Amino acid sequence: MDIGAMSMAMSQGQVKQQASMSVMKQAMETGEQQGEFVDKMLDSSGGKAVQQAAEPHKGSSVDFSV
Numbered sequence: 001m002d003i004g005a006m007s008m009a010m011s012q013g014q015v016k017q018q019a020s021m022s023v024m025k026q027a028m029e030t031g032e033q034q035g036e037f038v039d040k041m042l043d044s045s046g047g048k049a050v051q052q053a054a055e056p057h058k059g060s061s062v063d064f065s066v
Contacts, residue, residue, distance in 0.1 A: 052058075
């Protein structure tokens with residue numbers, strides 16, 4: 001393999017690595033933003049409303065005997 005071809009191959013490898021890192025950074029930022037949004041929504045709606053939405057059948061009635 002000549003030096004020119006080797007140089008091009010290394011350059012292409014570096015470009016692929018940079019593109020991969022850029023996509024990973026964007027994904028991480030998106031994940032952080034979504035996490036912050038979920039935290040904000042939980043704080044504003046209250047934990048009980050979220051729990052009730054997740055398990056609507058619980059707590060709707062009480063069975064007891066005398």
